[in-house]
Amino acid sequence: MTNTTTRPFTPKLVAGVAMILAGILFLLQEMGIARIGSILQLWPIVLIVIGGLKIWERRFDSVFVGAVLAFVGTGILLDNFGRMSFHVFRLWPLIVIYIGIRVIRQSMPGMKVGHLPAQGSSGTRDSLAETAAFGGGDRRIVTSDFTGGSVNVVFGGFDIDLTQSEMQTGSAAIDLFVMWGGVDLRVPPGWNVRLQVLPLFAGAEDKTVHPPAGQDGVKELVVTGVAIFGGVEVKN
Numbered sequence: 693m694t695n696t697t698t699r700p701f702t703p704k705l706v707a708g709v710a711m712i713l714a715g716i717l718f719l720l721q722e723m724g725i726a727r728i729g730s731i732l733q734l735w736p737i738v739l740i741v742i743g744g745l746k747i748w749e750r751r752f753d754s755v756f757v758g759a760v761l762a763f764v765g766t767g768i769l770l771d772n773f774g775r776m777s778f779h780v781f782r783l784w785p786l787i788v789i790y791i792g793i794r795v796i797r798q799s800m801p802g803m804k805v806g807h808l809p810a811q812g813s814s815g816t817r818d819s820l821a822e823t824a825a826f827g828g829g830d831r832r833i834v835t836s837d838f839t840g841g842s843v844n845v846v847f848g849g850f851d852i853d854l855t856q857s858e859m860q861t862g863s864a865a866i867d868l869f870v871m872w873g874g875v876d877l878r879v880p881p882g883w884n885v886r887l888q889v890l891p892l893f894a895g896a897e898d899k900t901v902h903p904p905a906g907q908d909g910v911k912e913l914v915v916t917g918v919a920i921f922g923g924v925e926v927k928n
Contacts, residue, residue: 709745733772739765743888749789756793757918760786787871791823791844820866824848828873833857840864845873845922854880855928859911868917870882870924877926879913885926886914894919899927 743762746769747755764783775793820841822831838857843850843866855878861907868875868889879885884903889896896919903910915926 707740712743713737716736734769736765736767736769736772739768743891756790760790778824783804787846791825791846820852822850822852824850824873836860838864840866842867842869843875843917844869845875846872847872849874849876851876851878855880856887859883863912863914865914865916868915868919868924870917870919870922872921874923875925877915877924879926879928881928882910883928884910885928886913887924887926888914888916889924890918892918892920894921895923895925897923897925901928 735888739761743758743760743765745758748763749759760783767776770811772904778843818835818837819839820831820833820843822842824843825846826848828845828850832853834856837860838854839859839861843852845868852875857880866877879900881901883900885898885900886898887898915924917924
């Protein structure tokens with residue numbers, strides 16, 4: 693059975709931590725302890741907190757993304773206070789490295805992701821293993837035993853149709869990495885979706901109609917990952 697244990701990290705947790713930090717900073721300003729100008733220079737702490745929470749998940753993808761966010765946040769913070777010169781856009785090759793590592797991991801034996809067929813935009817494979825750079829396309833998965841998978845998009849997009857798929861187990865998970873692109877995911881009616889995508893200057897929206905609480909036999913799809921300057925939409 694697919695492991696979909698609730699993660700300690702969620703976008704809502706990040707939002708809560710960010711609001712608490714903002715409240716503390718504005719309180720310091722009202723008490724005359726700090727000025728708003730210097731307070732605003734501390735905004736990269738939010739990136740460091742997000743990175744720390746991602747590392748806390750102790751999964752490869754989360755640790756990689758978390759380490760990059762924490763590094764970027766630290767660099768911008770030091771740059772704000774004149775401690776070093778930091779140009780975040782010079783780190784763009786890390787995106788290529790990250791995508792490459794994910795593709796290699798998906799091709800390793802024992803990984804719970806499928807392989808793309810040689811031709812065509814639809815098939816009977818049981819999982820997703822989609823990667824697109826400066827492109828994308830439509831994918832329609834028809835299977836009686838969908839097991840999850842992963843989607844990586846940089847400067848591109850995918851429209852993924854799972855409406856003719858079923859699950860044999862109670863749950864499955866799809867992990868997304870979207871940067872300057874988008875993923876539209878359509879799922880069958882009756883599937884319960886848990887959207888746990890972290891949007892950074894992006895959007896992540898669950899438009900599905902959820903089954904009534906307590907209904908027996910409901911299949912659950914957990915959608916995790918990161919969206920940066922892009923968007924993720926799930927609907928049925």
